[in-house]
Amino acid sequence: MELTFLGTGSAMPTGERFQTGLLFEGSEPLLVDCGSGALHGLARTSVGYDGVETLLLTHHHLDHVSDIPALMKARWLAGSESLQIYGPPGTEGLIEGMLDTHEYMQDRLDLQVTDLDPEDAPFEIAGFAVDAMETRHSMQCLAYRFERESGPPVVFSGDSEAFEELIEFADGAAVLVHDCSFPDDVDVSNHPTPSQLGGVLADADGEVGRVYLTHLYPHTDGRHEEMLDSIADSYDGDVRFADDGMTLDISGVEG
DSSP: OEEEEOOOOOOOOSOOOOOEEEEEEEEEHHHHHHHHHHHHHHHTTTSSSSGOOEEEESOOOOHTTTHHHHHHOOOOOOHHOOEEESSSSSSHHHHHHHHHHSGGTTTTEEEEEEEOOGGGGOEEEEEEEEEEOOOOOSSSOEEEEEEOOOOOOOOEEEEEOOHHHHHHHHHHHEEEEEOOOOOOSSHHHHHHOOHHHHHHHHHSSOSSEEEEEEHHHHHHGGOOHHHHHHHHOOOOOOOOEEEETTTGGGGGGGO
């Protein structure tokens, strides 16, 4: 399995990071979230937007969904005929609303849209067994655990405060991609600061191979070492910052 970070930024663009998008490559490519710029990030990969048949959403905030209409149009213009979209409850209504606004896109693609109830997980999506749990965010958001028949799992927190159950959900994962939006001196809810995340990683009854920090607001610019030091005050595991365009070979990361 390979994971490419298409966008590691936030709702406040910096010009350096696109908004959230992840590309998982297993037996089939799977796009997770599609914020502003993520489509450009996808176009820079060998898969491209015409090679992705499936989109999975963590939640419906703009910085995770704003490139969906552009993705649909690009696929149509490239000759693609279909797209499967999965996400938390309300995803079907979200896509219907987008098509109501962009009426000319009605029926351009064979769209299959599915609302996911985490109580029904795991799901079979694009060749992955996908487990799900609700996070602690300002709207309903799902964290996902991706597994295949061979190789270690990967977990994406979506947007969330740090809490022990989420780390335990990631137990045994080779990689945990976790929201860490702000440095410690920013008073914030619905996202964790480094000291909050470090404390939860240390206290939770779960172990992960490596943690990648993402969903980075401009407030984090120039402060990465400080943030890593803050996490290390509580947690001695392997923690790194994700960057746009970074690709990981998950088989090479021990869980």
